[in-house]
Ligand code: SAH
């Protein structure tokens with residue numbers, strides 16, 4: 001049996017897809033195909049966070065239904081499945097089942113039930129996070145919490161993934177150990193607010209907070225790096241920042257969603273922090289880890305956003321100098337409180353697009369300046385990919401700060417850790433020179449992110 005799967009949305013959806021692939025492989029002997037015409041089962045794992053991809057779903061279903069072989073099934077899964085439920089089958093009768101984001105562990109059951117709709121957002125199956133870890137390679141995703149209690153005024157996620165629950169620590173540790181035993185070097189912990197971990201467990205369990213979880217996972221022998229996404233700026237307390245800085249297994253690249261630099265807009269977004277709080281947390285973080293890599297998410301054109309509000313966002317961008325930026329024009333979403341705002345509060349699409357372009361241009365300028373400053377720096381790179389053939393030879397991997405670095409003329413083993421000096425950049429991409437290979441203990445002891453020259457200006461952040 002052949003499975004074709006299309007995954008949209010965030011890392012949690014990727015993890016859910018991996019779970020469904022493993023379940024279908026282990027229980028129903030499915031193998032993956034990229035050719036839709038060969039598939040016996042077509043899964044579309046959807047995202048609802050903005051309106052556009054959700055709208056595209058129905059045209060996609062139509063196209064897949066035309067292409068598929070006779071008898072092949074189509075399943076719609078993920079956040080749009082939770083959001084629209086049986087409406088999907090009503091609008092698109094070629095769909096065989098609808099499986100909400102919190103219900104993916106039921107994939108093999110719905111296959112057998114014609115027109116099944118499983119979209120319960122309170123469904124609580126803590127073992128849901130763990131499909132077989134076979135064939136994961138050197139990186140594994142681990143859901144540490146599911147759902148979200150925050151209800152930011154623009155966001156549909158609490159209505160597609162339900163209330164937040166944390167996965168018990170002992171389950172996480174035993175799963176992480178299994179991953180490491182099968183060759184995983186880097187874990188990516190997933191949750192909508194990872195640093196709110198421990199607030200509500202899926203069943204009775206001793207209290208553990210996120211910092212304690214990080215500490216416990218970092219003690220697993222053979223594990224090189226832990227990353228996580230996303231922490232919420234509000235829960236970035238000093239205990240967490242100090243652990244982040246001092247624990248060598250925690251990678252020194254972090255995604256801290258800002259959403260807006262305007263305190264007034266942040267208040268309307270119900271984010272729970274203001275501009276000064278965010279800058280203060282970044283200042284503390286940079287004082288502890290000067291060369292930390294920071295990524296963020298920003299929404300422009302939120303209702304009532306004025307030119308001054310937008311300038312506040314631009315100012316935060318200039319002060320923090322993010323390494324990665326995911327930026328979006330505000331998209332009104334049903335169920336959210338901002339959806340109910342009066343139309344007069346909306347920012348016109350032209351103004352929002354123009355602001356998005358300005359934001360992205362400033363980010364590009366910052367990146368090219370930062371790429372120049374990288375020349376001569378040393379990074380420990382965990383090799384993820386390599387190539388040797390047709391006159392070309394290179395290896396590629398990421399630094400602790402999450403920078404993608406290409407090493408020319410050297411084929412390094414996937415999973416090895418190599419010391420690299422940045423020599424130049426090509427089209428914004430960092431190119432490096434192989435220095436030597438490091439053992440796990442040498443790499444953990446070297447703390448290269450502290451040794452590199454500090455380039456943030458004194459007093460740039462308050
Ligand atoms: N839990 C994470 C975000 C998850 S959603 C957090 O709290 O930051 C991923 C990103 O999508 C958000 O960070 C936000 O920038 C964007 N997003 C969410 N709702 C949106 C909307 N209605 N319009 C535009 N972008 C949105």
Ligand code: SF4
Nearest residue numbers: 148150151152155157
């Ligand atoms: Fe959405 Fe806010 Fe929850 Fe993030 S914290 S998932 S933005 S409601």
Ligand code: F3S
Nearest residue numbers: 009010047048049079
């Ligand atoms: Fe992720 Fe999209 Fe759902 S961002 S949580 S797949 S709405």
